[in-house]
Amino acid sequence: MTDIIIYHNPDCETSRNTLAMIRNAGVEPHVVEYLKTPPSRPLLMHLIERAGITPRQLLREKGTPYAQRGLGDERLTDTALVDAMMAHPILINRPLVVTPLGVRLCRPSEAVLDILPTPQQGAFAKEDGERVVGADGNRIPSP
Known part of the structure; x- marks a missing residue:
């Protein structure tokens, strides 16, 4: 089990996208809503x-x-x-993400991919429809 912590604001699209990418790697992180628990x-x-x-x-x-x-x-x-x-x-x-590979302010949200110890398990698109991970689980290069 990989221990990952996300300092999260559920009202923030970037934070929601980051959380979804962590979950797309098959990991359920410890979510800290830092506005409630700074x-x-x-x-x-x-x-x-x-x-x-x-x-x-x-x-x-x-x-x-x-x-x-x-x-x-x-x-x-x-x-x-x-x-x-x-x-x-x-x-x-936000979001700040802590993984065994480091700590990162994940802006843009796909910055989380650099510190996830497990690969993406499939395609991922942000809430706005921007595709950042292909069906093969690999990062799609930015245009």
Whole structure:
């Protein structure tokens, strides 16, 4: 059994597509609805480090208090950005996926394919109809 965790927002199409691709690999992940159960500060810092990104790269702008909080200010420290994400979990971009092969912010959703330890079990198309995996279970190259 492969242990996979997805920090998920069911209202987000990208997050739903990512979850569906994990399931298309024959894996039922541990789903953490991070808006209901936000990660602790140490866990969030660990996820950021393992994903090889900065807090700014994890920061979500759309549909959040990003602008109202002045988070576009490049002078803000990583600590200040993480403080904002802890105070307003909606600022955490999603989905974050943890697998035995690494941690990835899966934007676009097919980025999850790079860290799934098991292959896709068949064709997969995103909710918008874009085909990303063929019937053979292999990734379809982007045009």
